[in-house]
Amino acid sequence: MKRKLTLRLDEHLIERAKRHSSRTGKPVSQLVADYFAMISLEEPIAGTELTPRVRSMIGALRGATTTEDDYRRYLESKHR
Secondary structure, three states, X not given: OOOOOOOOOOHHXXXXXXXXXXXXXXXXXXXXXXXXXXXXXXXXXXXXXXXHHHHXXXXXXXXXXXXXXXXXXXXXXXXX
């Protein structure tokens, strides 16, 4: 079963992801799904070691206090 997931990302990162998506022909959602699949494996797949940049992101949101309501308020003010 597929479900929708909302991600909050820096605009520049989103644009870079879209350019990469265009170059590779893979939708951004598939890029994210591939990443999630890779990090959830018990044993790494040969040749798919995480890059230092990706490794540095692990745990980045631990302790974050932003809630879904905070994001809704942000979107409401942004689109007024």
